Amino acid sequence: MLAVKAEGLSKTYMDEAAPVTVFQNLDFDLEKGVFAAVMGPSGVGKSTLLHLLGGIDRPDAGRVEILGVSLDDLSPKERARFRNERIGFVFQFHHLLPEFTAEENVAFPHRIAGISARDARQRAAKLLDRVGLADRHSHLSRSLSGGEQQRVAIARALARGPSLLLADEPTGNLDSESARGVFDLLTELHRECAMTTVLVTHNPELAKRCDKIFNMSREGILPATRFSG
Amino acid sequence: MSFETSVALRYLAASRRRAHVALISTISMLGLAVGVAALIISLSLLSGFQDRIRAQMAERTPHLRVSPARGPTLPEPDRVREALVSLNGVVAVEPAIEGRGWVSASAIESTLPIRYRNAPEGELSAMDGGPPLTRISSSVATRTRTAPGDLLRVTSSRTRLSPLGPLPVAVVFRIADIRHAAALEKTPDIEIPEDTARLLAGLPSGARAYEARLADPARAEVASRAVSLLLGPNYRVQTWRELNAPLSFALRLEKGVIFATVALVIVVAALNIVSNIALTVVEKKRDLGVLTSLGATPGSLARIYLTLGAVIGALGTAFGVAVGVSASLLLDRYEIVTLPADVYLLTHVPFSVHPREVALVAAFALATAVAAAALPARAAARLAPGEAIRLSR
DSSP states (O other): OEEEEEEEEEEEEEOSSSEEEEEEEEEEEEETTOEEEEEOOTTSSHHHHHHHHHTSSOOSEEEEEETTEEGGGSOHHHHHHHHHHHEEEEOTTOOOOTTSBHHHHHHHHHHHTTOOHHHHHHHHHHHHHHTTOTTOTTSBGGGSOHHHHHHHHHHHHHTTOOSEEEEESTTTTSOHHHHHHHHHHHHHHHHHTTOEEEEEOSOHHHHHTSSEEEEEETTEEOOOEEOOO | OOHHHHHHHHHHHHGGGSHHHHHHHHHHHHHHHHHHHHHHHHHHHHHHHHHHHHHHHHHHSOSEEEEESSSSSOSSHHHHHHHHHTSTTEEEEEEEOEEEEEEEOTTOSSOEEEEEEEOOTTTTOOOTTSOOEEEEEHHHHHHHTOOTTOEEEEEEEEEEEETTEEEEEEEEEEEEEEEOOOTTOOOOSEEEOHHHHHHHHTOSSSOSEEEEEESOGGGHHHHHHHHHHHHOTTEEEEEHHHHTHHHHHHHHHHHHHHHHHHHHHHHHHHHHHHHHHHHHHHHTHHHHHHHHHTTOOHHHHHHHHHHHHHHHHHHHHHHHHHHHHHHHHHHHHTTOSBOOHHHHSOSBOOOOOOHHHHHHHHHHHHHHHHHHHHHHHHHHHHOOHHHHHHHTO
């Protein structure tokens, strides 16, 4: 069964000077449970693809189906709820809210879902323990190291037990040791949570450890190459 | 506490670390506080004066007046009297014997049209053998050039038949007292004893109307409804407020105009809130994108900024209310603003704080703050989250 099915996606951004077409008529399918890496040069639209798959951006043309649900058929409110329950995002620059502690950041998806602050923080604490930050619960996110911040971001993405994890260069801003640690954590959690994961990366060594690699270029996404499994 | 409120509160608390946002937040709150305080002080000042005018009105005007719905006299005066006496809190019931006529005095050649009515029972009791007594208004005294002790002839508009034909009914009075009416006060030109009033009006029994005084004038509306129910549709029941409707309207209008004018300060202060929140929206654009990726709806994002506006509004309003109420109470308690007593009849400017008005000012300030936040909040809800994240790298 397909976890991700994207057909004929086109996206153009309005730049200050002129419209910038990121990609046109792009197709992308991914089976359930696969850990896939998307590689490609900067500017081909890898992050944009993740945003379209996660429903935080809308394609100009084409359609996206996640776990059999067409995002186009959902109202903004339903799409937000679907994202909260089924999709996790990890960004390159972690994008934690700096005014909040690690625990509060991880509790956000629960709070958005309407879970009480106390319950949400208890659940967040467990996840932080799982990602190896048991002693960092009450630290403000800006006081954590880059690797720790990315672990918090991963915990936040997994808070609601998503079926699809979209990670946009989560190791791109880390030193090689931290990057390896974060990647190892992602692969472990991918297996533990039985998720489908799409990882955008520039690191071929890490990509080789994924189930599939997609090479993205101006022409589209090249056929997948299987390395393992 | 909802997650929107916790985010809004944290943004506000954290704004202390961002000097420019902190400055604008402080200016927004202080601006609102100044507006609220100014409005409360202005309204308290007006209320101070108006309460005194109303107290005089309540003192000098009958609290309830029952007159016939049609015709010049009450069809069943005894029933009206009994209905008024049966009310709770009634301290006096008097018939109103009134009419129009002319006065003449030795000092003036012409006559002066006037309205007369009976004085409250027991007042203006005539001395044995002398002419009946009257209390005249200062305006009549000036125009007839008379003083207490002088004689005044009152000729009724009514005539009586005599062997010589119709003759005007006239009575000579001695002036007992001169009444100085307050501004816009509705008083009869001359007050005379009941028996002479009946003679002039040609009303040996009954009354044009019945008037009652209450222990608590504030209960006049309740008492009015009760009497109306008892007497039915053939009678017109008016409270002291209705009898002084033009003055009451003028006082309300005055307060409304002052409110609308001084409230502009609050509106101007609200513009600072717009810029404060708009700045936060721009600064926290990335957070909006991230919260969207976590499942927050556009409505949730808007609520964060509406809450921020409400919190800034509440803090500013609370501070303004504290300053405004304290200042008004102190100004009244210590009689700080003095007046020349010979000009104003008051030695100091009175301030009266009405809790209802304070609540109205607070509600207006809070609503204005939230309305001001609505504009940037709407912008936050419409933000493209993908773009917010993409551009914040």
